[in-house]
Amino acid sequence: MTFAAIICFTIAGLCGLYRLLVGPDLADRIMALDVSLISLMGAITVDSARRNDPTNLIMLAVIAIVGFTATLAGTRFIEGPSTQKETK
């Protein structure tokens, strides 16, 4: 039954990948990366539960924080040069 859960998370990641390739707007692509990162987190959780060893669970917090930072960097990039003033 948990193998079906891994398949569901993989399909969610593939939907994010599809939106990444097709997405009309740059913001769509950033959101698609975010969705696939979170489905990757879910797949890691299910996989470590299936193998019953919590070694690679620490990756989850790393992915959460890195995904958040990437989203913020993307939004600063979207808003264009006005927000990237040289801070003296």
Next chain:
Amino acid sequence: MSTVGSLLMLLGGIVALLAGLGILRLPTTYARFHAAGKASPVSFLIAAVGAGFQLGLASSGYLVLSAIAMTLTLPVGVHFLFRAVSATSSSDHLVVDDLASDQT
């Protein structure tokens, strides 16, 4: 494998599928963000609870840590993304645009 844990993980997978479907099929950018920003963290939280049942108390600390980290940071990121989209692209299809009145 505790059945409750695997059932919850399957439910998390199904919610992740709904998030993926929302990303694919919803027409406007805002609707897609709404689906992604809300459904995907819920799917991870449900899967984390399921995995917590399976992995026992010692290692579910990692799950709690990552759940808290994600729940705190993801809405902020999606909020910034919404602001960036409303600042750059045309949002005339919106019925109520509160942000537009702020900028004047």
